Amino acid sequence: MFEFFNQPEVIKIVVTVGSMTLFFVGLFGLLTQKHLIKIFMSVAIMETALFLLFIGLIYKQSALAPILTDNQQGFINMNDPVPQAMILTAIVIGMAVLALGVSFAIEYYKLTGKTDIDEITSLRN
Amino acid sequence: MSSVLFIALPLLFGFATPLLSKFGKNGVAFTSTALQLFLLFLAFSLIGDKPYIEIISIAPPLGISFVLNKVSLFFVTLFTFMMVAFSIYYLSYRKTDAYKNETKFFILLNMLLASAIGLVLSSDIFNVYVFFEIAGISAYILTAYKKTPSALEAGIKYLLTGSIASIFLVFAIILIYLNIGSLNLAIIAQDFETLPHNIKVFISILFLIGFGFKVEIFPLNFWVSDVYEGSTALVNSLFSGIVVKAYLFAFFHILYLFLPSGEFSTFLIYLGAISMIIAEIVALKQTNLKRVFAYSSLGQVALIFTAFALQSIDAIQGALFIILAHSIAKIVIFLALTTIEKNYKSLDINVLKELNAPFLRVVIVIAMLSLLGIPLFAGFIGKFLVLKAFAVEQIFPILAIIIIASLLEAVYYFKLIGFMFEKGDRKDKIKVDFTHKFIFSLLTFLILLVGITPFVISGFLLDSANVMLDSISYIAMLVKG
Numbered sequence: 001m002f003e004f005f006n007q008p009e010v011i012k013i014v015v016t017v018g019s020m021t022l023f024f025v026g027l028f029g030l031l032t033q034k035h036l037i038k039i040f041m042s043v044a045i046m047e048t049a050l051f052l053l054f055i056g057l058i059y060k061q062s063a064l065a066p067i068l069t070d071n072q073q074g075f076i077n078m079n080d081p082v083p084q085a086m087i088l089t090a091i092v093i094g095m096a097v098l099a100l101g102v103s104f105a106i107e108y109y110k111l112t113g114k115t116d117i118d119e120i121t122s123l124r125n
Numbered sequence: 126m127s128s129v130l131f132i133a134l135p136l137l138f139g140f141a142t143p144l145l146s147k148f149g150k151n152g153v154a155f156t157s158t159a160l161q162l163f164l165l166f167l168a169f170s171l172i173g174d175k176p177y178i179e180i181i182s183i184a185p186p187l188g189i190s191f192v193l194n195k196v197s198l199f200f201v202t203l204f205t206f207m208m209v210a211f212s213i214y215y216l217s218y219r220k221t222d223a224y225k226n227e228t229k230f231f232i233l234l235n236m237l238l239a240s241a242i243g244l245v246l247s248s249d250i251f252n253v254y255v256f257f258e259i260a261g262i263s264a265y266i267l268t269a270y271k272k273t274p275s276a277l278e279a280g281i282k283y284l285l286t287g288s289i290a291s292i293f294l295v296f297a298i299i300l301i302y303l304n305i306g307s308l309n310l311a312i313i314a315q316d317f318e319t320l321p322h323n324i325k326v327f328i329s330i331l332f333l334i335g336f337g338f339k340v341e342i343f344p345l346n347f348w349v350s351d352v353y354e355g356s357t358a359l360v361n362s363l364f365s366g367i368v369v370k371a372y373l374f375a376f377f378h379i380l381y382l383f384l385p386s387g388e389f390s391t392f393l394i395y396l397g398a399i400s401m402i403i404a405e406i407v408a409l410k411q412t413n414l415k416r417v418f419a420y421s422s423l424g425q426v427a428l429i430f431t432a433f434a435l436q437s438i439d440a441i442q443g444a445l446f447i448i449l450a451h452s453i454a455k456i457v458i459f460l461a462l463t464t465i466e467k468n469y470k471s472l473d474i475n476v477l478k479e480l481n482a483p484f485l486r487v488v489i490v491i492a493m494l495s496l497l498g499i500p501l502f503a504g505f506i507g508k509f510l511v512l513k514a515f516a517v518e519q520i521f522p523i524l525a526i527i528i529i530a531s532l533l534e535a536v537y538y539f540k541l542i543g544f545m546f547e548k549g550d551r552k553d554k555i556k557v558d559f560t561h562k563f564i565f566s567l568l569t570f571l572i573l574l575v576g577i578t579p580f581v582i583s584g585f586l587l588d589s590a591n592v593m594l595d596s597i598s599y600i601a602m603l604v605k606g
Binding site: 111 | 251254255258261262265266269272273274275277278279280281282284285287288289291292295296298299302303306308351354355
């Protein structure tokens with residue numbers, strides 16, 4: 001039964017459907033949740049879904065890890081290293097923005113005691 | 126080598142600041158300003174060499190590459206100049222009302238400069254994303270710097286919209302990589318037009334949403350006025366002088382490369398025109414000066430967006446003129462507002478009625494007239510060129526919208542000018558110190574110089590417009606390495 005899931009096409013479908021589901025879970029949370037921390041969580045979920053989609057679609061099972069050794073001198077039959085580097089960078093940036101956002105939310109809560117996005121309206125006129 | 130210096134030096138300064146702070150706060154402030162002055166001189170020294178093209182590639186076509194050509198040199202010079210003017214103003218401002226944890230403030234300023242320049246120079250879509258985020262992060266922190274409830278509220282709104290924007294941009298980049306297999310702008314540009322229509326439209330929409338938040342285009346600009354109101358007027362001068370302009374250039378630079386035939390140009394033109402008219406209408410009923418100028422920024426940025434979207438040389442030249450005029454005028458206005466706020470502790474629209482500062486009054490009026498596009502001021506020639514370009518293309522609805530928007534702009538600017546010259550009780554006189562007088566005089570002199578003798582710069586801007594629109598030679602240059 002598991003061999004069925006090991007086929008490259010099936011893996012691609014699972015990755016696409018799964019990560020897009022996750023993306024819409026995040027989008028749903030972003031649109032419906034009122035608590036600031038939950039909104040930041042939804043944004044993080046959307047980001048992670050995209051990272052999973054990219055890494056999952058670009059990964060080839062039969063290919064090698066992109067590391068040059070004594071036996072392996074050229075980039076033949078290797079996985080593409082660019083997406084991995086790119087996603088690592090994007091994860092770091094996403095983490096930094098998330099931490100900054102949560103710290104803003106905490107500071108704001110300390111000052112005003114509000115966490116509900118609908119109550120944060122002092123600047124609207 | 127110099128194109129890397131523009132990015133590397135401010136970033137290195139940021140990393141070295143903890144060491145520099147051993148010499149005290151003054152040391153950091155003066156080194157930061159000296160560094161920015163050095164970059165400004167470097168940029169000016171490059172303007173002379175023509176035609177200036179420099180490509181730095183690390184392991185092409187895979188690696189990082191920066192392109193410094195005429196148009197990016199224009200933006201680099203503009204940004205460093207804005208930052209120098211800001212820094213010199215702040216050097217004098219900090220004597221009486223310094224920001225808390227000043228070393229952090231200088232790190233953020235230099236990060237903002239480095240990332241704005243990086244957005245303009247990089248010719249690699251992932252680097253564009255990285256600089257997009259660095260500029261965003263430094264702008265979020267600068268917004269919330271004072272840590273008052275309204276500053277934090279503005280920071281949270283800015284950060285949320287910014288991270289949603291970055292999600293859409295990442296999505297677009299991922300789809301581009303999956304379909305084309307490269308991150309280099311030139312290689313993507315070669316293959317982009319041959320992609321299936323659905324994928325092309327989908328990527329373009331994601332891209333437009335991602336950048337749309339940052340270039341403040343309707344309906345993705347709801348956060349702008351709140352951010353301007355929540356943060357300080359001092360920092361706002363950077364937002365409308367540097368940050369938006371960097372995003373605008375990056376967006377249209379990529380658009381011209383990917384879609385040289387202008388497939389979505391009509392749609393973008395009308396999008397810009399709608400944002401312009403809405404921004405000017407909403408600006409009419411604002412009662413806070415920071416909000417008024419936030420909406421006026423939105424209107425001007427939308428005008429620049431409309432002009433860029435036309436994809437013609439005249440319109441781009443006009444847009445570059447407006448960018449120059451708007452940046453200078455807005456930095457003047459927001460720095461003047463900073464001085465007013467420091468003295469009167471309020472930026473309500475009525476504070477202008479009691480304003481007692483003849484020098485600041487003149488400076489603000491000149492900046493406003495330039496924003497309006499009155500002849501003999503810097504804003505005129507840009508608006509004129511844009512109107513001419515639309516008339517040549519015979520897109521008359523846009524002409525009408527631009528003129529109506531200018532009239533609406535005139536209504537609230539003349540209201541403000543009227544307030545300033547109203548007879549009545551005045552508050553205590555504001556003392557403007559020598560450094561501030563020097564900066565304001567220099568900037569207003571530039572407004573008048575560009576307004577009265579536009580030919581000193583129009584040739585350079587025409588060349589820049591040509592370079593910006595010429596995607597074919599950009600691609601050829603970059604692929605060759």
